[in-house]
Amino acid sequence: MRKEPPGGEELAIAAPHCYCGRLARLQTSWTESTPLRRFFVCPKLERGKNGCGFFVWVDIEMPRRERALMAWLLRTKREVEDQIVHARAREKKLWIALFISWAFVFMIWFGNIG
Ligand SMILES: [Zn+2]
Numbered sequence: 034m035r036k037e038p039p040g041g042e043e044l045a046i047a048a049p050h051c052y053c054g055r056l057a058r059l060q061t062s063w064t065e066s067t068p069l070r071r072f073f074v075c076p077k078l079e080r081g082k083n084g085c086g087f088f089v090w091v092d093i094e095m096p097r098r099e100r101a102l103m104a105w106l107l108r109t110k111r112e113v114e115d116q117i118v119h120a121r122a123r124e125k126k127l128w129i130a131l132f133i134s135w136a137f138v139f140m141i142w143f144g145n146i147g
Contacts, residue, residue: 038069051075051087059091068103070095 038061048056057073071091075084095103 049073049089052085053077053087057087057089063107065104066100067094068100068107 048059051057051074053075055076058076058078060072060074062068062070062072069092073087073089073091075087077084094100
């Protein structure tokens with residue numbers, strides 16, 4: 034669901050090789066302490082596996098103020114996305130309720146005529 038931020042296409046081409054000789058994979062950090070800072074890792078790095086341990090930052094460290102702002106923006110973005118998901122679910126329920134209520138209205142209407 035999480036989309037990679039723009040930028041990095043040119044870096045993916047210039048990726049360094051990790052210690053096991055593979056092209057390093059470009060990733061973006063989403064932590065509060067290093068928001069959106071990009072880094073190269075061993076492509077074998079997965080959940081529970083460290084690969085060869087290759088790790089190198091691509092972007093320089095952001096000043097503390099910008100880092101805090103970025104973390105706050107990302108948090109706010111996540112909150113807004115959650116609110117949209119909840120609002121859509123609520124809207125769907127309301128449409129169903131509206132449909133059912135109209136179905137009842139028609140049933141009663143045609144029931145009285147017939
Ligand atoms: Zn490796």
